[in-house]
Amino acid sequence: MKQRRMRGWLLMLMLVLVGLPLLQAGHIIGGVMSYECLGNNRYEFTLRVYRDCNCTMCAQLDASAEIGIYRCSSAGNCEGQSQAQPYGTVSVPLASQSSIEEPDYPCLIPPDVCGQEGIYRFTLDLPVSSSSYFVAYQRCCRNVTIDNLINPDAAGATFMIELTPAAQLVCNSSPSFGTYPPIIICNNAPLVYDHSAIDPDGDMLVYEFCAPLLGGGPDLDPLYYNTCGGASPIPACPPPYNTVTFQAPNYTSTSPMGGNPTITIDPMTGVITGTPQFEGQFVVGVCVSEYRNGLLLSKVFRDFQFNVASCDPTVVADIEEDVQISDQEFVVNSCGDYTIDFVNQSFQQAYIDNFSWVFDVGNGEMATFNEWSPSITFPGVGTYEGYLYLNENTDCGDTARIFVNIYPSIEADFSFAYDTCVAGPVSFTDLSQTGSCCLTDWDWDFGDGQGSGLQNPDHLYQFPGDIPITLTVQDTNDCVASSTQLLNYYPVPALIVIAPSEELACQPAEIFFNNLSSPIDTTYTIVWDFGDGQFGSDISPFHTYEDPGIYTVSVDITSPLGCQTDTTFNNLVTVLPSPVAGFTYAPDQPSNLFPEVQFTDASQGAIAWNWDFGVSPGSQFPSPLFVFPDTGLYLVTQVVSHPSGCTDTVQMIIDVIPEIRYYLPNAFTPNGDGTNDTFRGKGFLEGAREFQFRIWNRWGEPMFETNDPLAAWNGRKNNVGQEAPPGVYLVVVTFKDPRGKPVEMKGYATLIR
Structure with missing residues (x-):
């Protein structure tokens, strides 16, 4: 069996290679x-x-x-x-x-x-x-x-x-x-x-x-x-x-x-x-x-x-309808209009060779219309039956049965009443009419996102404006009509309401007066009297009181129609006196060598002090002495309190610098007596980096070099060669301080023997 299959595959492969069709x-x-x-x-x-x-x-x-x-x-x-x-x-x-x-x-x-x-x-x-x-x-x-x-x-x-x-x-x-x-x-x-x-x-x-x-x-x-x-x-x-x-x-x-x-x-x-x-x-x-x-x-x-x-049908009789009873039965409704503009939606039109509309237009009289989408006038209110024939009496035909309901007319209308100057509810009255039995539904759109299904509703508006009002009504025949009218609603508020109702604040006091009155918008003229000689015109303004005192605030509102109202808020704002924080300190430049700083109070009107030095502990003394534990930047905060309870705050940044002190002597005597036998710099180098100490003779020949701040020159070349002759030698020291600033020092070393 394996040999038989192999021979078959070999033959198929050969046929592919020579371009012949497979078997x-x-x-x-x-x-x-x-x-x-x-x-x-x-x-x-x-x-x-x-x-x-x-x-x-x-x-x-x-x-x-x-x-x-x-x-x-x-x-x-x-x-x-x-x-x-x-x-x-x-x-x-x-x-x-x-x-x-x-x-x-x-x-x-x-x-x-x-x-x-x-x-x-x-x-x-x-x-x-x-x-x-x-x-x-x-x-x-x-x-x-x-x-x-x-x-x-x-x-x-x-x-x-x-x-x-x-x-x-x-x-x-x-x-x-x-x-x-x-x-x-x-x-x-x-x-x-x-x-x-x-x-x-x-x-x-x-x-x-x-x-x-x-x-x-x-x-x-x-x-x-x-x-x-x-x-x-x-x-x-x-x-x-x-x-x-x-x-x-x-x-x-x-x-x-x-x-x-x-x-x-x-x-x-x-x-x-x-x-x-x-x-x-x-x-x-x-x-x-x-x-x-x-x-x-x-x-x-x-x-x-x-x-x-499954074969798709090509010729199907179809119209634009109000109700579809079945695949081939349709209902078209008209309310008050005796002429119907029929829309022929039949498909596929390429296969439709002939078509006709036949309607009973009253008294048993059948009328034929040959337009693709005809306009047909019916004699009056009633129900009429008709047909749309496609390719009539052929195997490729289709028929739509159509019922036309001509209903009495319906008309939507309404009126409204309201106080044009003082805000209050608007009363709407339905004036719609229908030739059928009666109206069944009312749909009010008040133009502000609100609505109602009542026949004669009241509505309170929160905002003024030229507001479109739409009433849509429906009768027992499901006929629908709509009417839209414009409501010019610009009364002044019946009551002026602001927040806060009272305010106690420290000097200087920025107060936000939130005007909660309704209805108002930017088309209204608004005048604020803040009681300190200043005025404003925003609906809800901010105002800053600079001096202590008790202030009476009033507001006057005038609508675009000229209606006016005002209110005075007696003793609305109380501004309490505040202290003025301030301090100095010494020394001007604290360092790791001098970390002790004396703070001196310079505030005004204070009876209590609270200090925060950016690191514990703080202090409540007027002029404290503080020792900073390390170098770096510190945010120092002084909070002072007034007898009124008001406070004031001031802040300063204190920089405690990492200080380095280093100097070079000018002579040494390498005679082995144990006194001044070597030459090196002296001082405080904590935190320094990239230190380099070099000495040359008068001819520019290097005599000594080291990166160790504690290493010293003993008067021999590189500390191991022959003794250098007495004389003056050039000394150069370079390093970077703890904050990375380059430092270079030059001097002379006098070798005495």
Whole structure:
């Protein structure tokens, strides 16, 4: 088995490399064979093979149909004969290839499908025999997408004809079919297809659904490709032939498309009728038996594929309606207007050849209108019935039934009343009218985001302005009308309210006067008197009182219409005196060497002090002494209190610097007496970085260098060479202080011996 598979894959690989098509199989959707007697024992055979040309990686129609001919003594059973020993063979070239036309559905758009028909014709000289001749062609395989067969992609097909002894004796010609069944039929749509055949001899034909014949198999192995189990038997194998296996019980040879009731074929006329109930692809076999004087002459086997799909309707009658009762029934309502402008929304307009509107316009008189969207005037209040006809009396027509209700007119109206100068509720009065029984609904839009469903509501506005008011009313006929009016609402507040109601604050006091009065906006003239000689005009102003005291505040409001109101708030604001914080300190520049700082109070009007030095502890003395624990920046805060309870605060930043003190001596005596024997700088270098100490003689020769602040020169070169002669030597010291500032010091060292 492994060697067989390997040979198959090697052959397929070779075909790919040389650019030949792969040995694909799935493509068959049907076929049929028939014959015509030409006389003198000569017959012309016609083989029609149908393929799907929309499938992926499918085989093409064979360039040559390999025909097998067998002569059998018993009907349909060629005992002792095999594919290797046929009566005869013939290789028939493809005569023609054409597309199968799609059916014309004037009102439906079927899905995209593609089918092709290949025709092979050949003649045979067959002497009269007491046995039947079986002429056959076999090919695998059928479409994998077929729904009613088991393993359709492994099921091949046999298209054959039996030339019986009775047919030979009378030079009979078999029935033949002229057209391929519709390549697409629509699900849930009635099917009527005339599948009748033509018999040139006028014999009686009997039709039935039957099982299509199997032939060949799915084997693509080159060793078996042309055998009876291969995809393309050469030649076709002898009978008997098995039949395809249906997906029973849902599908059978006599009920190939399932459903209840099933699709049927009339045995006398060959007409196939019924309504498909399932979408999919279905193999259908039809056998037509030919009788003459009660004697069976021949039986033609034809199978084909029905593609059942959901088809979209193209012509649908539709209008713009108020109510849709059903798919084809609509209601149009008009309130007080006797003329209706109908909007035709029918589709697809490209398939609509003619249309008309027919209405009963009163007194039983029917009027016809031929505009696409007509305007129709009705005689008065009432209900009228009409129709929109599309493609009338054709298979591609549709009709819409239309009910028109002409109701009495309805009119929305209202009035309002309010005090134009003093704010208060606005009273609205409904003045709407209807010709029907009565009004049923009121919908008020007060223009400020609020509304009401009462007939005569009151409403209090919080803000002034030119406010649009809309009333929408509805009556018992569901007729609706609206009315909008402009309300010029600019009264002054009935009561002036501000916050705070009283204020106690320390000097200087910034007060926010929040005007809570309603209704007011920026179109109003507002005058504030703050009681300290200052005035304001904002709706809600800020004001700063600089001096202590008790202040009376008043406000005057004038509306755009000239209405005026004012209020005085006696002793509203009390401003208490406040101290003035302040201090000095010494020394001016504290350092790590002098961290003790004396703070001196310079405040005014204070009776209590609270100091925060940026580090614990604080102090409550007027002029405290404080020792800072480290270098750095400190925020020092002084808070002082007045006898009124008011406070004041002042802050200063104190910089305690890291101080370095360093100096160079001017002479040394390296004589070994233990006194002044070496030379180095002296001082305080804590926190210094990148220290460098260098000495040169008078000729620029380096004598000593070190990065250690504690290292000293002993008078010898690099402290290990010969003694340097007495004289003056240049000294340079560089480093960076704790805050990174570069420092350079130059001096002279006098060496004395």
